[in-house]
Amino acid sequence: MSTKTWTAVDDYIVCSLFEADPVLDAVLAANRDNGLPAIDVSAAQGKLLSLLARIGGAKKALEIGTLGGYSTIWMARGLPADGKVVTLELDPHHAKVARSNFERAGVADRVELRVGPALQSLAALGNENAGPFDLIFIDADKPNNPNYLSWALRLSRSGTVIVCDNVIRDGAVLDEDGRDANVEGARAAFSFIGGEKRLDGTAIQTVGAKGYDGFAIAIVD
Ligand code: SAH
Ligand code: DHB
Ligand code: MG
Numbered sequence: 435m436s437t438k439t440w441t442a443v444d445d446y447i448v449c450s451l452f453e454a455d456p457v458l459d460a461v462l463a464a465n466r467d468n469g470l471p472a473i474d475v476s477a478a479q480g481k482l483l484s485l486l487a488r489i490g491g492a493k494k495a496l497e498i499g500t501l502g503g504y505s506t507i508w509m510a511r512g513l514p515a516d517g518k519v520v521t522l523e524l525d526p527h528h529a530k531v532a533r534s535n536f537e538r539a540g541v542a543d544r545v546e547l548r549v550g551p552a553l554q555s556l557a558a559l560g561n562e563n564a565g566p567f568d569l570i571f572i573d574a575d576k577p578n579n580p581n582y583l584s585w586a587l588r589l590s591r592s593g594t595v596i597v598c599d600n601v602i603r604d605g606a607v608l609d610e611d612g613r614d615a616n617v618e619g620a621r622a623a624f625s626f627i628g629g630e631k632r633l634d635g636t637a638i639q640t641v642g643a644k645g646y647d648g649f650a651i652a653i654v655d
Pocket of ligand 1: 473474475498499500501502503504505506522523524525528550551552553573574575
């Protein structure tokens with residue numbers, strides 16, 4: 435089984451289950467035209483984020499790592515009209531592209547984008563008592579995964595769902611040698627979730643248009 439098959443099956447999933455989505459196509463085109471790396475979640479994964487928001491009846495979502503806002507838009511679509519996603523992005527260029535994508539997708543009124551190092555933005559959200567968030571998606575610099583999980587807990591309530599992206603990395607998550615900081619970040623997410631009594635979690639390996647990777651998903655007790 436190859437990436438080619440995984441991508442074809444992802445296309446089949448999208449064609450069978452989703453309406454045509456010129457807005458999201460335009461978002462990905464804008465990202466490409468502006469030189470953003472194509473490391474957004476896949477459409478099938480984005481829809482999962484949207485469904486998780488709906489399944490949990492989420493009103494407030496938090497995202498760490500916006501890029502061009504592709505995953506943000508999927509989450510915003512899963513929230514009620516008075517819902518809100520707060521999304522955190524370090525890179526001002528990514529933030530600028532994301533803002534225009536939020537306008538394009540008609541979700542700008544439901545998205546608050548904060549630019550800067552996420553750890554600073556998270557501390558500010560803590561000071562402002564901005565929580566609790568109902569759904570939290572962690573998808574930024576992987577070495578900070580344990581710090582982001584720790585903040586996610588502080589900004590959560592019992593029942594908050596936390597999703598952490600890219601925790602499998604082609605199976606490299608098994609490498610114990612410590613040579614790859616992103617893999618160490620994935621392993622740190624497992625250590626954190628496994629070692630934290632307030633979190634009950636699992637991880638799902640995924641294949642598809644974005645290769646072989648996976649999500650960790652946990653609920654706050
Ligand atoms: N969630 C997006 C993809 C995010 S890619 C999607 O699926 O559509 C990771 C993003 O995290 C990049 O835009 C990168 O600039 C950002 N990032 C990296 N380090 C960061 C930090 N310390 N604080 C905030 N964002 C950071
Ligand atoms: C990378 C980051 C991501 O968030 C992702 O989904 C895929 C790849 C990366 O930094 O390589
Ligand atoms: Mg990711």
